[in-house]
Amino acid sequence: MGGMSEDTASVGPWAVLVFVCELAMLAGLAVAGWRIAPAGPTAWALMVALPIAVAVLWGLLLAPRSSKGLKGRAATIGKSIVFVIASVLLAVAGLWPWGLALAVVAVVALLMAERELAGPSR
Helix, strand or coil, rough: CCCCCHHHHHHHHHHHHHHHHHHHHHHHHHHHHHCCCCCCCHHHHHHHHHHHHHHHHHHHHHCCCCCCCCCCHHHHHHHHHHHHHHCCCCCCCCCCCHHHHHHHHHHHHHHHHHHHHHHHCC
């Protein structure tokens, strides 16, 4: 009972980094929503709505265990697009270094995780 499951054992370091980037993206979207909107209720609403909307989209279409979502290369492309859009929103919010870092690290991690899942090539 205390051992790792087969699913847990197959998660590589790149997949873990992708997950960390996903969490950073959600936090970044909240900050971007707060900074982009005018102060007051609109800022609060956008701060909450942006990460929730992306989390729902991600869960339905991009999560690895989604039954109806994108798989393989299509999922990697979809996730990359979402990360880049989040990075652009961070840049618009005046946090372009964070946006740039998120885009670069996330896309590299996604590509490496996809390669890792494909196994050794000959």
